[in-house]
Amino acid sequence: MSYIPHTDAERQQMLATIGVTTIEDLFEAVPASHRFPALDLPAPLSEMDVAAELQALAEANEHAGDFAIFRGAGAYHHFIPSAVNHILLRGEFYTAYTPYQPEVSQGTLQAIFEYQSMISVLTGMEAANASHYDGATSLAEAVTVALEATRRKRNKIILSPAINPQYRAVVRTYHQGQNLKFVGDDGSADIADLVALLDDNTAMLAVAYPNFFGQIDDLKGLAEKVHAAGALLVMVVNPIALALFKSPGELGADIAVGEGQPLGIPMSFGGPYLGFFGVKTDYVRRIAGRIVGETVDQDGRRAYVMTLRPREQDIRREKATSNICTNQGLMALSACVYLSLMGRCGLKTVAELSYHKAHYAAQQINSVPGFQVDMSKPFFHEFVVKCPKPVQAINDALIERGIIGGYDLGQDYPHLKDHTLIAVTELNRKDEIGALVDALKEVVS
Amino acid sequence: MTEPLIYDISVPGRCGVSLPDVDVPETALPADLLRENLDLPEVSELQVIRHFVNLSHLNYSIDQGFYPLGSCTMKYNPKLNEDMARLPGMAQLHPLHDDEGAQGALALMYDLQTWLAEIAGFKAVSLAPAAGAQGEFAGILMIRKYHLDRGDTKRTKILIPNSAHGTNPATVTMAGFTAVELPSDENGDVDLEALKAACDDTVAGMMITVPNTLGLFESHIIDVIDTIHGCGGLMYMDGANMNALMGVVKPGELGFDVMHYNLHKTFSTPHGGGGPGSGPVGVNEKLEPYLPGPIVVKLEEGTDDEAPLYGRRMPEKSIGRLKAFQGNFGMHVRAYTYIRSNGDQGIRDITRHAVLNANYIRVKLQDAYHIPYNRYCGHEFVLEGRFEDVPDVHALDISKRLMDYGIHPPTNYFPLIVHEALMIEPTETEDKQTLDEFIDAMKKIAAEAHDNPDLLKTAPHTTPVSRLDEVRAAKQLVLCCRPVEVGV
Numbered sequence: 001m002s003y004i005p006h007t008d009a010e011r012q013q014m015l016a017t018i019g020v021t022t023i024e025d026l027f028e029a030v031p032a033s034h035r036f037p038a039l040d041l042p043a044p045l046s047e048m049d050v051a052a053e054l055q056a057l058a059e060a061n062e063h064a065g066d067f068a069i070f071r072g073a074g075a076y077h078h079f080i081p082s083a084v085n086h087i088l089l090r091g092e093f094y095t096a097y098t099p100y101q102p103e104v105s106q107g108t109l110q111a112i113f114e115y116q117s118m119i120s121v122l123t124g125m126e127a128a129n130a131s132h133y134d135g136a137t138s139l140a141e142a143v144t145v146a147l148e149a150t151r152r153k154r155n156k157i158i159l160s161p162a163i164n165p166q167y168r169a170v171v172r173t174y175h176q177g178q179n180l181k182f183v184g185d186d187g188s189a190d191i192a193d194l195v196a197l198l199d200d201n202t203a204m205l206a207v208a209y210p211n212f213f214g215q216i217d218d219l220k221g222l223a224e225k226v227h228a229a230g231a232l233l234v235m236v237v238n239p240i241a242l243a244l245f246k247s248p249g250e251l252g253a254d255i256a257v258g259e260g261q262p263l264g265i266p267m268s269f270g271g272p273y274l275g276f277f278g279v280k281t282d283y284v285r286r287i288a289g290r291i292v293g294e295t296v297d298q299d300g301r302r303a304y305v306m307t308l309r310p311r312e313q314d315i316r317r318e319k320a321t322s323n324i325c326t327n328q329g330l331m332a333l334s335a336c337v338y339l340s341l342m343g344r345c346g347l348k349t350v351a352e353l354s355y356h357k358a359h360y361a362a363q364q365i366n367s368v369p370g371f372q373v374d375m376s377k378p379f380f381h382e383f384v385v386k387c388p389k390p391v392q393a394i395n396d397a398l399i400e401r402g403i404i405g406g407y408d409l410g411q412d413y414p415h416l417k418d419h420t421l422i423a424v425t426e427l428n429r430k431d432e433i434g435a436l437v438d439a440l441k442e443v444v445s
Numbered sequence: 446m447t448e449p450l451i452y453d454i455s456v457p458g459r460c461g462v463s464l465p466d467v468d469v470p471e472t473a474l475p476a477d478l479l480r481e482n483l484d485l486p487e488v489s490e491l492q493v494i495r496h497f498v499n500l501s502h503l504n505y506s507i508d509q510g511f512y513p514l515g516s517c518t519m520k521y522n523p524k525l526n527e528d529m530a531r532l533p534g535m536a537q538l539h540p541l542h543d544d545e546g547a548q549g550a551l552a553l554m555y556d557l558q559t560w561l562a563e564i565a566g567f568k569a570v571s572l573a574p575a576a577g578a579q580g581e582f583a584g585i586l587m588i589r590k591y592h593l594d595r596g597d598t599k600r601t602k603i604l605i606p607n608s609a610h611g612t613n614p615a616t617v618t619m620a621g622f623t624a625v626e627l628p629s630d631e632n633g634d635v636d637l638e639a640l641k642a643a644c645d646d647t648v649a650g651m652m653i654t655v656p657n658t659l660g661l662f663e664s665h666i667i668d669v670i671d672t673i674h675g676c677g678g679l680m681y682m683d684g685a686n687m688n689a690l691m692g693v694v695k696p697g698e699l700g701f702d703v704m705h706y707n708l709h710k711t712f713s714t715p716h717g718g719g720g721p722g723s724g725p726v727g728v729n730e731k732l733e734p735y736l737p738g739p740i741v742v743k744l745e746e747g748t749d750d751e752a753p754l755y756g757r758r759m760p761e762k763s764i765g766r767l768k769a770f771q772g773n774f775g776m777h778v779r780a781y782t783y784i785r786s787n788g789d790q791g792i793r794d795i796t797r798h799a800v801l802n803a804n805y806i807r808v809k810l811q812d813a814y815h816i817p818y819n820r821y822c823g824h825e826f827v828l829e830g831r832f833e834d835v836p837d838v839h840a841l842d843i844s845k846r847l848m849d850y851g852i853h854p855p856t857n858y859f860p861l862i863v864h865e866a867l868m869i870e871p872t873e874t875e876d877k878q879t880l881d882e883f884i885d886a887m888k889k890i891a892a893e894a895h896d897n898p899d900l901l902k903t904a905p906h907t908t909p910v911s912r913l914d915e916v917r918a919a920k921q922l923v924l925c926c927r928p929v930e931v932g933v
Contacts, residue, residue: 269770270540293922399543
């Protein structure tokens with residue numbers, strides 16, 4: 001299956017126009033010693049044969065379409081209304097490029113503007129950008145903003161150990177050439193322990209909300225302490241949880257970042273996702289990535305355009321603070337359509353359903369002998385369970401019963417060996433939770 | 446033609462979704478932690494559909510017409526790819542699922558790694574980078590770590606030709622190096638004398654785009670590579686223009702140490718209005734241990750009865766994770782589907798026809814427009830969007846006027862080394878009739894520039910909005926349509 005439309009006759013006409021006899025003649029500048037190598041690739045397939053092969057590969061995966069799933073840890077199985085995918089499949093959206101030519105890109109630009117508005121509302125921040133690659137890279141970019149906002153005079157970054165371990169790894173990857181000190185996340189520090197690390201060399205302090213263990217920390221008063229030290233407070237947030245809980249803006253955060261995957265984006269084995277990024281106005285000129293602003297056209301009509309462009313790599317080149325030149329355009333559109341459909345009432349319902357089902361599941365699991373749920377703090381839709389056996393052994397038994405179990409926390413946190421992280425969303429029916437509880441009983445008996 | 450904002454049509458109490466009742470006993474919410482207000486729009490499903498369909502009509506896209514946007518490779522995005530990425534076994538697979546239960550996905554990623562490595566002549570590939578810019582960043586971090594591991598701490602500079610994409614210098618800074626710009630010679634190639642003068646033991650490497658951003662294959666690429674290797678540096682190739690090279694030359698065989706691929710350019714994954722992309726990196730033996738992870742490895746060979754066993758691993762001295770999980774898998778599925786459809790012959794034909802199309806347009810337009818560096822080009826070429834006898838007409842005006850002909854403008858004002866640059870990349874999926882229509886439109890616009898320049902200066906005339914007040918957008922910053930009050 002090839003997508004090249006040329007006929008032999010057309011090829012010959014075109015070659016004659018150019019004044020060569022074969023297409024190969026056009027490559028004379030390529031060193032002859034290396035020109036036209038063999039390509040060891042499989043032979044072409046027809047459309048139906050490719051589809052059959054991909055179907056077979058897809059069926060070799062254990063997925064949430066076939067299994068009851070209780071795994072989250074940064075990617076969540078939420079309900080996605082059909083309308084979201086129908087909009088995403090509009091070729092006018094998905095086969096367009098970055099909206100550099102605003103006269104023919106108002107659809108993309110206005111959708112991004114609406115997305116920015118909804119992210120601002122959700123996070124309680126005054127501005128949001130058009131998105132980053134994912135939640136982890138949003139946090140890495142927040143570090144850059146904090147360093148710039150403190151004029152590159154501070155090089156200490158305090159990270160809560162209860163931020164997704166992969167996010168913390170990404171932050172370190174991004175900043176390995178910058179001579180920074182990352183502290184706070186090597187043990188089980190709580191918020192008070194992190195505050196104790198603040199000093200006049202600290203550029204920012206980052207916490208997760210809910211944290212990686214699903215818990216909602218009471219963050220009242222934290223912003224004042226961070227600001228008193230001259231640092232920025234960055235919150236890594238779950239957007240569905242924000243339908244219920246106080247926003248980062250209310251809590252005084254300077255930057256709110258997070259993973260937008262729960263907003264209508266399939267889990268898709270880890271990507272593409274959506275890194276949302278909200279800030280206070282004070283910092284908006286320091287953030288990386290695209291930003292869409294409102295303006296008018298020559299005839300006075302309201303219109304949208306990418307703005308604050310001089311911050312970006314193609315103009316600022318080596319002086320840019322980030323090399324990002326895309327956003328997650330289509331994923332931002334997903335979130336925008338999802339949030340429009342859900343609206344004020346629907347998103348809150350999704351959050352409440354997740355909350356109530358998670359708490360029900362936690363109580364049921366806690367009543368199974370040998371299992372102990374950590375109820376020490378309020379939690380949203382994810383919770384930690386101490387298990388009587390290695391988590392892998394339990395998950396192996398669960399998969400036999402059609403259930404994808406929780407995330408093995410011992411992989412990242414040595415002190416949480418034999419602890420699993422269970423996620424419950426609106427998609428987990430009561431009977432699925434019952435099946436999980438019954439299976440856990442069998443596993444230990 | 447404009448569309449109201451979604452908030453403008455919101456009515457309190459409306460909802461666009463139906464959700465079930467709670468089927469479990471409820472648990473009290475922690476009252477002191479709750480928010481009071483959630484100012485999201487309240488609209489019906491039909492209103493949402495109409496709103497976004499109306500917005501889609503304000504866009505221009507490949508599915509509607511010709512999109513010769515240089516350096517972006519706006520080729521057809523096959524519909525099959527979209528369906529394959531949405532198969533439940535792909536779309537509903539959790540990223541932290543155990544390797545044993547994700548063998549289909551891992552097999553796909555392993556094959557894609559292998560094919561990409563073969564196409565560009567590299568030893569190994571990581572699919573982890575989320576976009577081309579992340580691939581570049583990964584490449585430069587690998588070069589950094591390679592030198593540091595050898596105790597070579599003096600290397601602080603990366604050389605970049607002045608024709609480079611802006612991402613290259615930004616990437617270098619982000620990775621903690623200093624970018625040093627190299628001039629081009631009169632043929633549009635790297636100035637070899639300037640290169641030799643810049644090379645010493647403080648050079649960590651060089652980033653170069655092949656073919657370069659003029660669409661030209663560097664005449665003495667082997668000399669450039671040898672010179673950098675001669676001073677102990679490594680060669681990074683920006684693979685944005687791979688559509689000009691497949692089956693023609695393998696960068697790894699030329700001596701490049703590392704390169705990123707743009708799956709959203711060369712391998713037909715859609716641009717999505719600005720993302721998501723996917724920017725895998727390929728490397729030779731020297732850099733293999735430093736690849737970003739996780740990568741997919743074959744743990745056990747297959748037999749007649751059993752498939753091979755695949756697993757995820759972090760390479761031994763990896764620069765680390767670039768994003769959570771394992772790259773933009775949905776894009777991997779699309780690129781896999783594309784390579785599998787095209788096969789060995791199709792992949793070769795893609796480049797040959799992309800280059801044929803570009804040269805055809807170049808020759809047809811060389812009388813109407815000035816084309817600096819006018820020789821056989823790769824998949825794209827650059828012409829000057831100006832006329833000496835009509836100095837008021839700029840490349841931007843030609844671009845805007847093209848919209849009135851129903852064609853997306855080429856890339857404007859890049860590369861920076863050409864005055865009033867218009868960079869034209871047709872891609873291989875465009876037929877001769879479409880190219881002829883474009884050539885015709887460009888010639889008409891050249892005539893209009895002389896006969897009626899105002900027609901260009903005030904263009905576009907047929908688009909949903911006219912030219913925008915971009916200064917106002919930056920000065921009176923409006924980034925959100927709702928009032929948001931922040932706390933302390």
